[in-house]
Amino acid sequence: MSVANALLEEPRLDTFPRLLLHHARVRGERPATREKDLGIWQTWTWSQQAEEVRALACGLAELGFKRGDHLAIIGDNRPRLYWAMAAAQALGGVPVPLYQDAVAAEMAFVLQDAEIRFAIVEDQEQVDKMLEVMGQCPALSHILYDDTRGLRHYIQTELQSLDEVMEMGRIHDRERPEFLDGEIARGEPGDISVMLYTSGTTGRPKGVCQTHFSFITAAKSGCEFDHLGPQDSILSYLPMAWVGDHLFSYAQATVAGFTINCPESGDTVITDLREIGPTYYFAPPRVFENLLTTVMIRMEDASAVKRGMFEYFMAVARRCGAEILDGKPGVSAIDRLLYGLGNILIYGPLRNVLGMSRIRVAYTAGAAIGPDLFRFYRSIGINLKQLYGSTETCAAVCLQPDGEIKFDSVGKPAPGVEVKIAGNGEVLVRGQMLLREYYKLPADTAEAIDSEGYFHTGDAGFFDEDGHLKIIDRAKDVGKTESGALFAPNYIENKLKFFSFIKEAVAFGQGRPMVCAFINIDMGAVGNWAERRNISYSGYTDLAQKPEVYELIRGCIEKANAELAEDPVLSGSQVHRFLILHKELDPDDDELTRTRKVRRGFVAEKYAVLIAALYSGKASQFIETQVKFEDGRSGMVSAELLIMDARIFPAQKKAA
Amino acid sequence: MDKRIGEVILSFQNISLSFGGVKALTSIGFDVREHEIRAIIGPNGAGKSSMLNVINGVYHPQEGEIVFRGKTRRNMNTYESAKSGIARTFQNIALFKGMSVLDNIMTGRNLKMRSNFLLDAIYWGPAQREEIAHRKKVEEVIDFLEIQHIRKTPVGRLPYGLQKRVELGRALAAEPSILLLDEPMAGMNVEEKQDMCRFILDVNDQLGTTIVLIEHDMGVVMDISDRVVVLDYGKKIADGTPDEVRANQDVIDAYLGVAH
Numbered sequence A: 001m002s003v004a005n006a007l008l009e010e011p012r013l014d015t016f017p018r019l020l021l022h023h024a025r026v027r028g029e030r031p032a033t034r035e036k037d038l039g040i041w042q043t044w045t046w047s048q049q050a051e052e053v054r055a056l057a058c059g060l061a062e063l064g065f066k067r068g069d070h071l072a073i074i075g076d077n078r079p080r081l082y083w084a085m086a087a088a089q090a091l092g093g094v095p096v097p098l099y100q101d102a103v104a105a106e107m108a109f110v111l112q113d114a115e116i117r118f119a120i121v122e123d124q125e126q127v128d129k130m131l132e133v134m135g136q137c138p139a140l141s142h143i144l145y146d147d148t149r150g151l152r153h154y155i156q157t158e159l160q161s162l163d164e165v166m167e168m169g170r171i172h173d174r175e176r177p178e179f180l181d182g183e184i185a186r187g188e189p190g191d192i193s194v195m196l197y198t199s200g201t202t203g204r205p206k207g208v209c210q211t212h213f214s215f216i217t218a219a220k221s222g223c224e225f226d227h228l229g230p231q232d233s234i235l236s237y238l239p240m241a242w243v244g245d246h247l248f249s250y251a252q253a254t255v256a257g258f259t260i261n262c263p264e265s266g267d268t269v270i271t272d273l274r275e276i277g278p279t280y281y282f283a284p285p286r287v288f289e290n291l292l293t294t295v296m297i298r299m300e301d302a303s304a305v306k307r308g309m310f311e312y313f314m315a316v317a318r319r320c321g322a323e324i325l326d327g328k329p330g331v332s333a334i335d336r337l338l339y340g341l342g343n344i345l346i347y348g349p350l351r352n353v354l355g356m357s358r359i360r361v362a363y364t365a366g367a368a369i370g371p372d373l374f375r376f377y378r379s380i381g382i383n384l385k386q387l388y389g390s391t392e393t394c395a396a397v398c399l400q401p402d403g404e405i406k407f408d409s410v411g412k413p414a415p416g417v418e419v420k421i422a423g424n425g426e427v428l429v430r431g432q433m434l435l436r437e438y439y440k441l442p443a444d445t446a447e448a449i450d451s452e453g454y455f456h457t458g459d460a461g462f463f464d465e466d467g468h469l470k471i472i473d474r475a476k477d478v479g480k481t482e483s484g485a486l487f488a489p490n491y492i493e494n495k496l497k498f499f500s501f502i503k504e505a506v507a508f509g510q511g512r513p514m515v516c517a518f519i520n521i522d523m524g525a526v527g528n529w530a531e532r533r534n535i536s537y538s539g540y541t542d543l544a545q546k547p548e549v550y551e552l553i554r555g556c557i558e559k560a561n562a563e564l565a566e567d568p569v570l571s572g573s574q575v576h577r578f579l580i581l582h583k584e585l586d587p588d589d590d591e592l593t594r595t596r597k598v599r600r601g602f603v604a605e606k607y608a609v610l611i612a613a614l615y616s617g618k619a620s621q622f623i624e625t626q627v628k629f630e631d632g633r634s635g636m637v638s639a640e641l642l643i644m645d646a647r648i649f650p651a652q653k654k655a656a
Numbered sequence B: 001m002d003k004r005i006g007e008v009i010l011s012f013q014n015i016s017l018s019f020g021g022v023k024a025l026t027s028i029g030f031d032v033r034e035h036e037i038r039a040i041i042g043p044n045g046a047g048k049s050s051m052l053n054v055i056n057g058v059y060h061p062q063e064g065e066i067v068f069r070g071k072t073r074r075n076m077n078t079y080e081s082a083k084s085g086i087a088r089t090f091q092n093i094a095l096f097k098g099m100s101v102l103d104n105i106m107t108g109r110n111l112k113m114r115s116n117f118l119l120d121a122i123y124w125g126p127a128q129r130e131e132i133a134h135r136k137k138v139e140e141v142i143d144f145l146e147i148q149h150i151r152k153t154p155v156g157r158l159p160y161g162l163q164k165r166v167e168l169g170r171a172l173a174a175e176p177s178i179l180l181l182d183e184p185m186a187g188m189n190v191e192e193k194q195d196m197c198r199f200i201l202d203v204n205d206q207l208g209t210t211i212v213l214i215e216h217d218m219g220v221v222m223d224i225s226d227r228v229v230v231l232d233y234g235k236k237i238a239d240g241t242p243d244e245v246r247a248n249q250d251v252i253d254a255y256l257g258v259a260h
Helices: A002-009 A016-026 A046-063 A079-090 A104-113 A124-133 A162-175 A177-186 A212-226 A243-256 A266-276 A285-300 A304-326 A333-354 A371-379 A442-448 A489-497 A523-532 A540-544 A547-565 A600-606 A608-616 B048-055 B078-083 B101-107 B117-122 B126-144 B160-173 B190-206 B218-224 B242-247 B249-256
Strands: A031-037 A040-045 A070-074 A094-098 A118-121 A142-145 A159-161 A192-197 A207-211 A233-235 A259-262 A280-282 A361-364 A384-388 A417-421 A426-431 A455-463 A469-474 A502-508 A515-521 A575-580 A620-628 A634-642 B008-019 B022-033 B037-041 B063-068 B071-073 B086-088 B178-182 B210-214 B227-232 B235-240
Touching: A016 A046, A016 A079, A016 A177, A016 A212, A016 A243, A031 A046, A031 A079, A031 A266, A040 A046, A046 A079, A046 A162, A046 A177, A070 A079, A070 A104, A070 A124, A079 A094, A079 A118, A079 A177, A079 A192, A079 A243, A079 A259, A094 A104, A104 A124, A118 A124, A124 A142, A142 A162, A159 A162, A162 A177, A192 A212, A192 A243, A207 A212, A212 A243, A233 A243, A233 A266, A233 A280, A243 A259, A243 A280, A266 A333, A285 A304, A285 A333, A285 A371, A304 A333, A304 A371, A371 A384, A417 A455, A442 A455, A469 A489, A489 A502, A489 A515, A489 A547, A502 A600, A515 A523, A515 A540, A515 A547, A515 A608, A523 A540, A523 A547, A540 A634, A547 A575, A575 A608, A575 A634, A600 A608, A608 A620, B008 B048, B022 B048, B022 B063, B022 B210, B022 B227, B022 B235, B037 B048, B037 B190, B037 B218, B048 B178, B048 B210, B078 B086, B086 B160, B101 B126, B101 B160, B117 B126, B126 B160, B126 B190, B160 B178, B160 B190, B190 B210, B190 B218, B218 B242, B227 B242, B227 B249, B235 B242, B235 B249
Parallel strands: A031 A259, A070 A094, A070 A118, A094 A192, A118 A142, A142 A159, A233 A259, A280 A361, A361 A384, A515 A575, B037 B210, B037 B227, B086 B178, B178 B210
Antiparallel strands: A031 A040, A192 A207, A417 A426, A426 A455, A455 A469, A502 A515, A620 A634, B008 B022, B008 B063, B063 B071, B227 B235
16 A cells, blocks of 8 residues: 555654554554444544545645645534645645634635635535635635535536545546655655634734644643543534644544544534543533533423432532542542442433543633532543643643642643743743744744743733642733732632622722622522512612622622632732622623623723722712613613622631 | 526416305416426415415315326326325424424335335334435435434424424425425524525425425515416416516505505
């Protein structure tokens, strides 16, 4: 087989195409990729996958794709789109995955910026977007599509189906079998392997250029850290343009040789998860939360016996589950016995329902995860951990080692990664997994990577006494109170938002004598709570101002204060005074961004009178605000808002 | 348009249908060409559903002639019409609520099942092969309509818009040459309507199925139909392309009312 020949002569495993050929040779019959199609899981082995990539690469070459060209890849997680990445890399080109749900105008920017000539897209939906922006992207000359449905009557000459291209490639490969091996041999580990665009929440998206070397290094260290090998499998369902998916589903899979599984469609992920039973899993906190909610709702409807059992054993799990998972000593024999019994009766079946029976390692990242949520999964025996990283660092800066799990830290620096905290609290990172550059933006690159080679993450954090990194906020949001104590608004707000009664919180304290907060209650949770206590209310504004609700929220804030007091760095950030806003913060009123992040500056300006009242010590304040309704009309909401004090706990000095 | 609209495959002449003294249809005549989307519209009680029921043989008209694939007859009958490739959906969803989506669509394969029930019972030999072939066809329909995520969900638990889609799926499973849709978009929100339109156009385009549809939503009809016939009080008042029908004074009067 010609696939293997190149490898025997050149056994360097330092680029992704070479790794692919390596797996095709040593574990050719093992599954590389699965996809559910027409209700049945289809499998491609490593050797089949290598052949598919060969056909695709040769087809692209036939169309004129050259070394250094960029290949846009747009669509859901489909095997052929992953293969397209390998194909582009085999030819010395650079795959550029785009977010598939972006609208055409957003894609136009990336297509222009990366000077895309070739795009491989999933289906008609994406083809339509490409055709829409063709006028703005004159370089775009080839649009190749995977799914032919609905495209029969398209007459544009730029369009071609992947089937045709791969058929061309197979002929090309038969005629010149040495061509592709030669191209793969020319690849260098220092070549750019992929360009991932930052989300652009803070300005225009930037193309992050990563090399084979950096991604392979990051993937290797992650695989060694968690002992991942060819026997593992993962469900690939997060956007391909996101660095996490590229690391887990492409880089680590190609390095360790494990199996990726592509779900049937975006709506079937939960079912597919259950059918595949992956051993390695990644999800943002939101997904874990939704799963838990589904379980809880179903438990409410279960019979009394089942519900009783569930509650009893969940209490056992809360008491000792996480400790048993971590292998910590000090769990009594009785608890161990009960946990064992619970494992048979409750935890095992529950893991099975969640599709997590076989999970060895699960990660979450991307947002802060609530401690209760995190403990729930760990206590039923799922090894859920957190990691920290960004597009610029191959998503591999810190990982939580097995047995050393804390819900509020992101773990220790990964092997080979140096992390240091700058004077202003910013997290700086140095290591082999750093980006080579921002595409065509030397000034930004120079700004992000300093002369010592440290990358400035823009996040603020600190190391705790065990050497775990704790991320508290975006560096530019972190400030100091008047007394000089560290003030991290996001950190406080997240802590408050973990309470189900609190939907949104806005903390103030920058340059002020103390920290105060606005609260939005969660209408569903608080409404339910009020109903059960026979507290009648007419709507949000009314409910928010009930003294009982204020007491409820005060309880939450004091709990959060108690936790903050335990932390020597953040004990100065306890919330002294708070009020509950008379209306929900809303993107329509410009108070939140479309991704539901608080626009702190705007809110502070709009409600200046409330902030003044918080700091002046008043017990209440009248406010009238204009609101926009969903149908575009606007109206006024007014209320007399109570302001309440919360208890402050003395800072605790932990014995180190 | 590069659509290949073919010959007339179904035509009606002077169809009259009455129930006792009520005249549902009076001397209706129109035709349906192969591969086209043919809409029947009209105000409430105009006789649209009656016309559809005449087409697939539920009602037998008292007068008139039907020519189907070159054969002239007084009326259709239900079994024969199903056998010859006419499938339909209903205005009020007629699915088996307790059965899964998959099983419901499988019932659409009923007429194509050949093996005897003894073999079916033990799931052996030809019965097994046949079941697998049918299941494959059903899966293609599921894929086509993008309802993979509800494959095993009992139909009764689904929202209305999805139930409509499942019903379309069952009709498609019969691999029809003519598909009759009775108000496929009634009671749907805008997004569901858009989806349904896309599926109807895809069915027509990809599978080449001739479609006869009844619809209330004028916008939808005008957008997706090739030709439209308009009924009012059991009489045909217009027939032609959407543009012609839209400009027709009788149609405007029927829809907007007319000053007497």
